[in-house]
Amino acid sequence: MATATAPFLPTPPAATMVLLRQQGVAAPSETDLAQAENLPAAAFAARYPTRTELLRHALQLDLERQKLDHVRLYQVFPSAVERLFGLIGYSITDLAATSPQYLADLRQHAPAWELLQDHLAAYSSPQLQQLLNDGIRQGLFRSDINIQLVTIIIVQQLGIVLTPNIFPPMASSAEIFRSVFLYYIRGLCTDEGARQAAGHFARM
Numbered sequence: 611m612a613t614a615t616a617p618f619l620p621t622p623p624a625a626t627m628v629l630l631r632q633q634g635v636a637a638p639s640e641t642d643l644a645q646a647e648n649l650p651a652a653a654f655a656a657r658y659p660t661r662t663e664l665l666r667h668a669l670q671l672d673l674e675r676q677k678l679d680h681v682r683l684y685q686v687f688p689s690a691v692e693r694l695f696g697l698i699g700y701s702i703t704d705l706a707a708t709s710p711q712y713l714a715d716l717r718q719h720a721p722a723w724e725l726l727q728d729h730l731a732a733y734s735s736p737q738l739q740q741l742l743n744d745g746i747r748q749g750l751f752r753s754d755i756n757i758q759l760v761t762i763i764i765v766q767q768l769g770i771v772l773t774p775n776i777f778p779p780m781a782s783s784a785e786i787f788r789s790v791f792l793y794y795i796r797g798l799c800t801d802e803g804a805r806q807a808a809g810h811f812a813r814m
Contacts, residue, residue: 618683618696620704621675626668634711635661635719662719669722673729676704680737690745691803694738695810698791706784713772730768735761742798750803760798767791 623631625646629638638646643664644654658664679700687696717723738761745751767790770776777786799807 618679618686618700618703620700621679623672623675623704624668626664627672628707630665630668630715631708631712634709635665635715637711662721665715665719665722666725669716669725673725673733677733689750689806690741690748691750691799691806692810694741694745694795695807698787698795699810702784702787705787706782708784710777710779714775716772730765734768735765738764745798745803750800750806751798752800755798764791764795767794 622628626643629642629646640651640654643658644651647654647657649657658667680697683696683700684693687693716726739757742751742755742757742760746753746755746757771786771790796804796807
């Protein structure tokens with residue numbers, strides 16, 4: 611359980627997603643992927659004739675895993691600013707073992723990339739808008755921010771994180787995520803919001 615000194619920990623991704631995140635979409639062997647899916651080789655080949663279909667399936671399951679984790683996270687953190695920083699910390703931890711190759715591969719497989727974009731539009735954007743609204747009502751985010759514009763900016767920042775070849779190869783996905791999001795969102799906070807966020811910020 612998350613505490614003042616320990617971050618909220620993600621549920622581990624499924625075995626297939628672990629392989630894809632660590633190695634990229636093309637690198638894992640058919641044998642390793644079939645084993646991760648707990649399928650005989652022939653059944654695996656029949657179910658997933660292309661890596662694109664496998665990636666879309668694995669991503670769909672992973673997005674559902676993240677949604678369930680968000681429900682748990684909201685039960686731990688009561689205020690909007692804690693929830694937003696908790697979500698950022700969650701994403702940093704969740705991305706820690708993700709290779710830049712996987713992020714680059716997402717864009718090359720249109721069905722998976724479109725699934726992610728649909729998720730951002732239908733789930734992430736409304737989630738952010740609600741958190742910003744709640745935070746303003748709670749006196750934790752500045753009342754003069756434009757919620758619609760700030761939501762768009764944060765979602766577009768995620769697009770930067772997912773764009774290959776922008777950042778140096780030695781930069782980890784988690785470090786990029788931290789650098790892109792944390793300082794911007796801290797600037798949205800009131801003094802009370804910044805106080806609540808301080809513990810989260812120090813751990814990231």
